[in-house]
Amino acid sequence: MSWLTKLLPPKIKRAEGARKTIPEGLWTKCESCDAVLYSTDLEKNASVCPKCGHHARVSARARLDLFLDPEGRFEIGAEVVPVDTLKFRDSKRYPDRLEEAEKATGETDALVVMLGAVKTIPLVAAAFEFDFMGGSMGSVVGERFVRGVRACLEQNLPFVVFSATGGARMQEGLLSLMQMAKTTAALTQLAARRLPFISVLTDPTMGGVSASFAMIGDVVIAEPRALVGFAGPRVIEQTVREKLPEGFQRAEFLLEKGAIDMIVDRRQMRDQIAGLLALLMRVPAAPSA
Amino acid sequence: MSAPGKATFLDFEQPIAELEAKIDELRYVQDDSAVDISQEIAQLQKKGQALTKEIYAKLTPWQIAQVARHPQRPYTLDYVRLLFTDFQELHGDRAFADDPSIVGGLARFGGQPVVVIGHQKGRDTKEKIYRNFGMPRPEGYRKALRLMRLAEKFGIPVLTFVDTPGAYPGIGAEERGQSEAIGRNLYAMAELKVPVVVTVIGEGGSGGALAIAVGDVVMMLQYATYSVISPEGCASILWRSADKAPDAAEALGITATRLKTLGLVDRIVTEPPGGAHRDHAAAAHNLKKALQDALRQVSGMGIAELVAARFERLMGYGKFKEEPVE
DSSP states (O other), X not given: OOHHHHHSOHHHHHHHHHHHTSOTTSEEEOTTTOXXXXXXXXXXXXXXXXXXXXXXXXXXXXXXXHHSOSSSXXXXXXXXXXXXXXXXXXXXXXXXXXXXXXXXXXXXXXEEEEEEEETTEEEEEEEEOTTTGGXXXXXXXXXXXXXXXXXXXXXXXXXXXXXEEOSBOGGGHHHHHHHHHHHHHHHHHHHHTTOOEEEEEEEEEEHHHHTTTGXXXXXXXXXXXXXXXXXXXXXXHHHHXXXXXXXXXXHHHHHHHTSOSEEOOGGGHHHHHHHHHHHHTTOOOOOOO | OOOSSSOOOOGGGHHHHHHHHHXXXXXXXXXXXXXXXXXXXXXXXXXXXXXXXXXXXXOOHHHHHHHHTOTTSOOHHHHHHHHOEEEEEOOOOSSSOOOTTEEEEEEEETTXXXXXXXXXXXXXXXXXXHXXXXXXXXXXXXXXXXXXXXXXXXXXXXXXXXXXXXXXXXXXXXXXXXXXXXXXXXXXXXXXXXXXXXXXXXXXXXXXXXXXXXXXXXXXXXXXXXXXXXHHHHIIIXXXXXXXXXXXXXXXXXXXXXXXXXXXXXXXXXXXXXXXXXXXXXXXXXXXXXXXXXXXXHHTXXXXXXXXXXXXXXXTOOOEEEOOOO
């Protein structure tokens, strides 16, 4: 006990202890505008800051929960789980990293795929779990992606993917790089059957994922301010040795450069994608009221 | 034919370098000496060959990465000169520019028309800069795509040669859609209706390599490397120190033998003793045979069958297990 604690009147001490009993996570500070928000309010608002519109990162399951109709969901590919083929070890063993990631996220790998519907349009949707090893794409992500595509082919469904990833997973070496070829190749089958693939780029979508299926959707959507690019900003800065332009690699920058079709607020994502799919799938227009 | 200019030796080749210096010295002495020392020279040469073989028999993955990047290693245009006739280089992406870090064109291989596409590094400083150290920008990948579509239109097989540190991480490259250009190529190569034979001749650097490396047959030169990230890049992220690159090279499994075991590479093309840089002609000779075999293998198949087989191969990439979901 320090001399200061000893000097403090008992009341103040209590107050200090009481602060610790406030349930964790009741309040959240917006990363962008520093506004202090009720966590439940933020959650109700699709994790978009009601003050400044900042789109906070959401988990894969929360994402799909926001996006899909509540009824008729069915997970695809959960049976596919990672193995340590290379016996990869840096400062930690790959299996240990996997275990940590699983503990932190409750997921067995970085992609969750679900059969479901959006405003009654049936589809398959997939979302990256960024907190699982930076949403990195290894063999399991690739295989789950392909199983999602296969479900689309079997049932004539469109495919929607929400990316949030640093790129390929180094711990699986070249096997990870090949997932770029695998996932992208699978899209050729969707195209052959005229089934739409909509790619949604969320913060961040980088490296091996952006340089494979993510940028070649029939429609490419980004969330506001999402960082999207091939190389990370730091790598580019070190290579070209100049300061990067303001807003470089952000969704707004990509829209201006012609790289994406549109920026959509998360709170309008369901409506927007349902509308696009209805058009692409040539669903007859709803009779006007 | 040996590599142009004076031989450059890597750190681990120092014993070979010393021996060769000795041989050169003796040769010089012999020129103006009455005593015949040719026998001694021959003996030393034999010893040099044995030493080279010995050193190269137990290269570490990091040492192999050094050989793959050797400044005198044959590049795409060296193989074009040694393996093809009637080469007509075709330029530009028709949208923005011509990217000299990817070269391509029409040529004949054993008389048969082919489309050749490859990364191109520079030999001297000026050319290195001109070729952007073999790091393509989007227009390079779009030129490659244009040439692949040309090949498809006229039913000509595509031969690609992979040798790049990676796609260029620059401001303009990002602005013009580096990611999209690479992704688009992966898509197109998966369904391209002509045979595609890929050879990694030097550095297979990540997505920038893969963008011209999806094919029916994937071959690697013996001392080429192919990796999801450079050993230095991996080391600085996972080990937080680029000095750990040798460890990263080991862990990433970047060598031809390792990748063949993993089923990601079909064939390893043997290099002359001491590496392709020691004898370009011999390296080209071995590559020629491998390319002939590969083309024979794919030309026997119908196009639909070929594309279906390529697709199945792509779908087979990856190692995972299946467990009942709780």
